[in-house]
Amino acid sequence: METTKITGRECDALDIQHTTLLVIGSGAAGMSAAVAARRAAGRSGKSCSITLLERNARPGTKIRISGGGKCNVTHRGAPAELLEKGYLRQNEKRFLRHALYGFANTDLLDLLHSHGVETEERADGKIFPSSGDASSVVLAFEKLLRESLVRQLFSCRVRSVERQGKRFLVTTAAGASFTADVVLLATGGVSYSRTGTTGDGLAIARSLGHSIKNPSPALAPLYTLKPSAAALSGIALRSVTLVASAGGRSVERRGDLLFTHRGFSGPAALSLSRDIGELAKSIGNVSLFVDLFPEQSAPELEEQFLFQARKSGAQMVRKYLQRCPMALLRGAFTLAPHGTLPTALLPFIMRQAALENDVTWSGLVREKRLSLLAVLKRFPLGSVREVPLDQGEVSAGGVSLSEVNPNTMQSRIVPKLFLCGELLDYAGEIGGFNLQAAFSTGWIAGTHAIDC
Template identity: 65%
Template sequence: MKKTAPVKERERTPIASHSSIIIIGGGASGLLAAVSARRAAEDAGIGTEACTITLLERNPRTGTKLRLSGGGKCNVTHEGSPQELLEKGFIRRNEQRFLRHALYSFTSSDLLQLLLARGVTTGVRADGKVFPDSGEASSVAIAFEELQRISSVVVRTSCRVKSVEQRDGLFQVRSTGTLFTSDALILATGGVSYSGTGTTGDGLSIAKTFGHTVMAPSAALTPVYTIKPPPASLAGVALRSAGLVASGGGRSVERRGDLLFTHRGFSGPAALSLSRDIAELMRESGSCQLFADLFPDHTTAEVEQFLLRQTKKNGAQMVRKFLQICPIAPPEGAFGTAPHGTIPTALVPSIMRHAAIESEVTWSILPKEKRLALLAVLKRFPLGSVRETVLDQGEVSAGGVSLAEVNPKSMESRIVPKLLLCGELLDYAGEIGGYNLQAAFSTGWMAGRNAVKSLKF
């Protein structure tokens, strides 16, 4: 359970300082943990000299991944009540149950008020995503840097932690040539996506040394690559509000959203959202097939009737011409409306080819078997076999410290007292749209407050 350094190394490693609380990781959860710890101490009447807080960050500055989030624009959260965020952002029930207390304790409104107090105004897009009005993720990161300063948090950058142990009731944290000690320790090191930002799984290794179970990390919110890439003519083509279905090992999973063809596979909200499930299917069965449903709000029988009506009303029309003006993902009961546009013209030749229909065929001479083939393709357009979901390109990673081993009401370890864990280090992964950042902020906030409560002053 305890990883100890050789005696000689311990003897020659100088102690830099002792802190009441050490936070390892200066990302979203770690930064909020530091701020909330200070505020909890102030609320309890504990001064900065009595409650000292040190944050250790391996990069030259804090908030490295934060500065890259949302394509550099930082989708800080999602609009809505805590319950709405739980239902929309976290599909798995165990994750909803675990995060409930955190999201209610520190809401999206609390986050936006915290940023506003530092001069960062935000706006809500039509899809509910919240971004800083500046359009710059750096404005959010700078605000949190300032919050560390006014909260009297000692920030040590370019400080990579090599090992952690607990001896004589204290946590001993070693970086290169330096030993830090503390009464309480918060792990906020993130997952394993975007390893270039420093998220290389260090915190998972530390958690293991303390006896925690770590679920194998896997890709989430990441592009999906296929064995045979889509035709070059489709690269950049988007299917608006389509259904994306992944099948493997006798099991199918699906999502609804925009799907983007790329040179190597698929991206866009539908693919990113489903990538975690796709990775699991690949791990379970070794293979996974992808399909697109161009009429996700309608049953196969309803689409068949729609095609029959076209045959009777527009017999002289070429099937190809119909597909070029056909609405994609029309609403239930409204085949004639096109809120999401029409089927992309570039996709029509592929639809015709998969249905084995000649280019100049009209409805009047289309055989029944070809009409049924077209129906099958429209409801289950084949996208190919998955080659991989790229872990390091994911916005977040799934897997991490088992949620069963962390108290959801405090973020304190159920195994090691005064050890708290928060953020992407934990085994949850939300949907695209700011949900994961909000969860990181909320769990970090809880960890900081409860770290103070765990100590005696």
């Protein structure tokens, strides 16, 4: 069998070609699935043809932009730890367990290392290619696909998949048709639609009888109704707790927080965006606050202030706050080993607490001290009404997990249809969890697609 790579018009000209396994989508999940399928075929001595259709002109578009172009490909730890740290919901954890054990981060790293991608692990557990170049991961998979004799067709946007007797009929937007014994849908989520993920796979899955949970934002920046002052844009708060409240409910996340010109980004904002999006949808305006001293209760912080007042009554409170460590940093999602309040934020804190800029400890009467404590523990950041779906690193929602067998990724509705990757109704945390989930579910799907 030959390795073929066909692009553009050549693909449009193809008509009714048969393939054993047709994979739709050449992202992390689809590429992993095609490679795994060839290996499974090799083990069982089965002869089969594998075709991979991709609407873009080249594979792995999202991998190339992942991790700011550096690709946080996976995360350190045993599968059980990844399931915990990945901030998955209970049903998502149950669903992904088999895939993450079946094709673990160590399996992915072995595959990459054996195909020329050295990796390095950061102190927070995130793993990246040592080259700092996300495209090295795609190059390794392109090599794997060539070795796996996978026929790759680019600029081929699949429009429909129909069951015809024992086979599938797959038609592209340009009118080319294929028949396949097995179809594997790996078309991704719906965010960053310019990368090719516009939800085609969800429409296809729905047309085949699957239920779809409406896509919703996750790992997205927060755009506040009234953006923070321009002077704050770009400043980062280390290891704080971001709190979001609406209608008496509140959610919170610890991590670094970045002020942007439209609102907030950084690990804490991205991580909490899924919950905030849900709150906003069900309740309306969501108010944001930050606890700037998350490791100290208000009484503990007050004790510290009283001590300081006794020691240095003439010291300006603002000067003290500028040098006072906010937290002993721990946890995975921080950018630096310690943090102090950024100088640019102090005038806003003082104003919010109704304190003069030059107030000293001895001038800080009880009422003012309580006001300062209240602001430091719950500094208001404005409110959001919705979270931008397209700006999310991933989208939550997708094909209902209860309709897919987690041990094989085969549809429980349509025999010989396999589904994997972000197309499915799960969304993980930043830190390499989403690419790992895509590679793992893809691998399991590809392995079983050949055996069915």
